[in-house]
Amino acid sequence: MIRRSAAVAVRFLVLSVILQMVSENTYADAAPASMQVRNIRYYSGPDQTRVVLDLNRPCNYQVSERKDPDRIVIDIPSGRFSPGVKEVTVGDGVLARIRVNRLKKGAQVVLDLPRVPEYKYYTLGPNAVHPDRIVIDLKKSITKVERMEREARAEKVANSGDMIVIIDPGHGGSKPGTSSRNGLLEKTVALDISRKIKAAVDSYAGFRAVLTRSGDYDVSLADRIKIARSHGGCCFVSIHLNGAPSSRPRGSEIYYLSVEGARDENSVALEERENMILEMGEEGEVLNDDIEWILGDWGRKEAMSQSFALSQSIAGRLKGLRSVPFRGIKQGNFVILRNLQKPSVLVEVAFLTNRNDVSLMRKDKIKEEYAEAIAAGIVEYLLANPPEGSGISPAKMLTHTVSRGETLGLIAQRYGVTVSEICDLNGIQRSSTIRPGQKLRVIRKTVRSTGS
Numbered sequence: 001m002i003r004r005s006a007a008v009a010v011r012f013l014v015l016s017v018i019l020q021m022v023s024e025n026t027y028a029d030a031a032p033a034s035m036q037v038r039n040i041r042y043y044s045g046p047d048q049t050r051v052v053l054d055l056n057r058p059c060n061y062q063v064s065e066r067k068d069p070d071r072i073v074i075d076i077p078s079g080r081f082s083p084g085v086k087e088v089t090v091g092d093g094v095l096a097r098i099r100v101n102r103l104k105k106g107a108q109v110v111l112d113l114p115r116v117p118e119y120k121y122y123t124l125g126p127n128a129v130h131p132d133r134i135v136i137d138l139k140k141s142i143t144k145v146e147r148m149e150r151e152a153r154a155e156k157v158a159n160s161g162d163m164i165v166i167i168d169p170g171h172g173g174s175k176p177g178t179s180s181r182n183g184l185l186e187k188t189v190a191l192d193i194s195r196k197i198k199a200a201v202d203s204y205a206g207f208r209a210v211l212t213r214s215g216d217y218d219v220s221l222a223d224r225i226k227i228a229r230s231h232g233g234c235c236f237v238s239i240h241l242n243g244a245p246s247s248r249p250r251g252s253e254i255y256y257l258s259v260e261g262a263r264d265e266n267s268v269a270l271e272e273r274e275n276m277i278l279e280m281g282e283e284g285e286v287l288n289d290d291i292e293w294i295l296g297d298w299g300r301k302e303a304m305s306q307s308f309a310l311s312q313s314i315a316g317r318l319k320g321l322r323s324v325p326f327r328g329i330k331q332g333n334f335v336i337l338r339n340l341q342k343p344s345v346l347v348e349v350a351f352l353t354n355r356n357d358v359s360l361m362r363k364d365k366i367k368e369e370y371a372e373a374i375a376a377g378i379v380e381y382l383l384a385n386p387p388e389g390s391g392i393s394p395a396k397m398l399t400h401t402v403s404r405g406e407t408l409g410l411i412a413q414r415y416g417v418t419v420s421e422i423c424d425l426n427g428i429q430r431s432s433t434i435r436p437g438q439k440l441r442v443i444r445k446t447v448r449s450t451g452s
């Protein structure tokens with residue numbers, strides 16, 4: 001419905017383009033020719049649409065609102081557009097279209113809107129990945145009913161009786177993270193692997209994964225934590241891809257929270273990079289809301305030791321993969337890990353600055369293998385350390401190697417589980433043939449207490 005009304009708005013606005021060109025083409029300032037708008041990007045998320053103008057250097061600009069039809073106009077009196085910059089149709093219900101007006105003495109960006117929403121704009125200086133920028137955030141208006149529905153959905157997940165695993169694809173939207181030489185972005189690979197981890201976690205009976213983002217859009221740090229809390233997550237696994245100044249380092253690493261103690265130089269550099277990008281979540285975002293969640297000393301120690309156990313469990317699985325070498329468990333003082341009271345780890349899956357790793361990250365089968373290993377590590381950890389009140393008594397996940405003549409029925413009998421449980425756990429059918437030497441995951445004695 002929203003999309004359709006946006007489309008109508010676009011059609012209507014097409015008719016008014018000429019009028020606008022006349023009314024908005026009024027700048028008389030002399031423009032130094034060197035100031036350029038090099039690119040315009042936008043990202044639609046569930047809560048907002050972000051528009052980013054990439055600039056070659058900081059500039060003066062004005063933002064104004066216009067009516068009939070509704071639009072926001074960004075004027076850069078001394079600016080020009082690079083040749084490739086052109087109009088973009090969005091139509092996401094918040095923003096209909098981004099228009100580019102090449103004025104005689106300036107650059108003008110017009111955001112055509114179904115209606116002017118709550119919005120904010122600001123500039124950002126250059127960093128390792130981005131040049132100078134003007135950012136406009138258009139807030140999606142969510143009705144009370146929609147908000148309540150959203151909360152009810154989260155609550156339903158939280159009360160489902162399943163163990164909820166929060167999978168957090170790093171970065172997203174205007175924050176791509178690190179990238180490979182030929183443009184493979186961390187945010188894209190992280191989301192892809194996170195989706196695969198979710199599928200793998202969901203395939204275990206009694207487990208369910210929730211993603212903190214399901215597309216290419218910005219999610220603030222506070223929102224990532226809110227999603228984890230509202231869905232009743234019992235652990236938090238953030239997925240990232242690594243980068244290094246040299247192309248040599250490769251492999252995966254797991255970080256868990258450290259508040260003190262020696263850390264190697266790499267982890268300090270990484271921490272700075274990841275934190276920079278995470279903290280930038282929303283410009284000037286204050287985490288006051290989260291302060292109540294920051295742990296007291298006791299709680300922090302408890303969460304730290306649990307986070308270490310979780311990282312060990314995932315590491316155990318990653319070590320078994322032949323494709324990507326495992327570099328070890330490290331300590332990091334990441335903001336995202338520090339703000340949660342649940343066991344949380346950050347997995348750097350591979351290096352996008354290494355050619356071998358990049359070619360692996362382009363293969364679906366490898367990413368699946370990787371995701372399944374991470375999921376198995378998480379499930380194993382939660383079974384061995386079930387959260388209080390989950391009604392699950394500690395159990396151990398084992399790997400059973402099939403011997404000659406064994407059937408699924410015999411294996412099930414041996415571990416006191418059902419054939420369907422083995423099938424669920426391994427993603428196989430009851431009718432599947434098993435062969436000697438095949439490895440099967442088995443959970444021994446998962447006891448869900450009958451009490452409340």
Ligand SMILES: [Zn+2]
Nearest residue numbers: 170177240241
């Ligand atoms: Zn990252």
